[in-house]
Amino acid sequence: MRWAPPEQKVGHLIVITGHMMSGKTEELIAYFRTVKRVEEIREQAAIRDGKHVHSRKIGVYKHMLDTRYSETDIVSHVGQRLAATPVQSSADLFKYVSESGHEIVFCDEVQFFMEKTAGEYMIISTLYELVERHCQVIVAGLDKDFRGMPFGPMGDILALADERISLSSVCARCGDPAVVSQRYIRGKPAHWSDPVLHPGSAESYEPRCRRCHEVSK
Numbered sequence: 001m002r003w004a005p006p007e008q009k010v011g012h013l014i015v016i017t018g019h020m021m022s023g024k025t026e027e028l029i030a031y032f033r034t035v036k037r038v039e040e041i042r043e044q045a046a047i048r049d050g051k052h053v054h055s056r057k058i059g060v061y062k063h064m065l066d067t068r069y070s071e072t073d074i075v076s077h078v079g080q081r082l083a084a085t086p087v088q089s090s091a092d093l094f095k096y097v098s099e100s101g102h103e104i105v106f107c108d109e110v111q112f113f114m115e116k117t118a119g120e121y122m123i124i125s126t127l128y129e130l131v132e133r134h135c136q137v138i139v140a141g142l143d144k145d146f147r148g149m150p151f152g153p154m155g156d157i158l159a160l161a162d163e164r165i166s167l168s169s170v171c172a173r174c175g176d177p178a179v180v181s182q183r184y185i186r187g188k189p190a191h192w193s194d195p196v197l198h199p200g201s202a203e204s205y206e207p208r209c210r211r212c213h214e215v216s217k
């Protein structure tokens with residue numbers, strides 16, 4: 001992954017994706033730490049050389065639907081944590097970023113931005129506009145729902161991306177590479193017609209390979 005020097009002023013969209021527990025949030029947090037460190041090093045180097053440095057402002061966001069481990073922080077399944085601003089819509093995200101002057105924007109749970117206008121997911125125009133405004137945007141989101149179908153806006157977000165990081169872990173049943181998030185409701189595989197939106201964690205979901213993935217029909 002490369003970062004353009006800020007004086008070039010060019011936007012960039014990175015999408016981190018995969019099934020549940022594949023490590024998306026850990027990757028987002030690791031990326032945040034790297035970017036923050038690089039900004040600090042640039043600032044120190046500029047001070048040392050007596051130059052003016054424009055340190056880029058970093059904003060961290062997540063969708064408000066994710067309250068599993070914290071109302072505010074981004075928290076991985078193994079407890080890695082990053083303070084964030086929860087937002088309820090893509091309009092909200094755009095407003096916060098614009099008002100705060102954030103030039104580097106991190107956002108977790110981006111699959112939850114489901115609102116549409118004129119048949120289009122609004123998060124698409126929001127991400128497009130942020131990149132047009134020269135923001136470096138790094139988002140993480142679930143690629144498929146419990147049925148194995150594209151999750152809301154994720155297909156379009158992946159198409160819009162400049163870089164895609166696709167992660168996977170192992171099937172909780174057989175140990176093969178996992179590709180999808182198995183949903184269980186009261187100990188039984190969820191039904192195909194169940195609602196897609198169902199925030200949760202290990203009490204309802206586990207990684208599965210295609211062979212072990214089950215959906216009631």
Ligand SMILES: Nc1ncnc2c1ncn2[C@@H]1O[C@H](COP(=O)(O)OP(=O)(O)O)[C@@H](O)[C@H]1O
Pocket residue numbers: 018019020021022023024025026027075076077078169170172202206207
């Ligand atoms: N079947 C599982 N049950 C519980 N935790 C798991 C399971 N598989 C992987 N994990 C853990 O989840 C961590 C990844 O968490 P996280 O980054 O929050 O994933 P994601 O954001 O993709 O859901 C891994 O480090 C791993 O230890």
Ligand SMILES: Cc1cn([C@H]2C[C@H](O)[C@@H](COP(=O)(O)O)O2)c(=O)[nH]c1=O
Pocket residue numbers: 019020021024025066068141142144145146147181183196197198199200201205
């Ligand atoms: C498969 C599936 C998942 N969800 C929810 C469950 C979690 O709250 C998030 C995914 O979180 P993670 O960071 O990837 O672990 O999405 C859902 O609402 N519907 C689904 O089909």
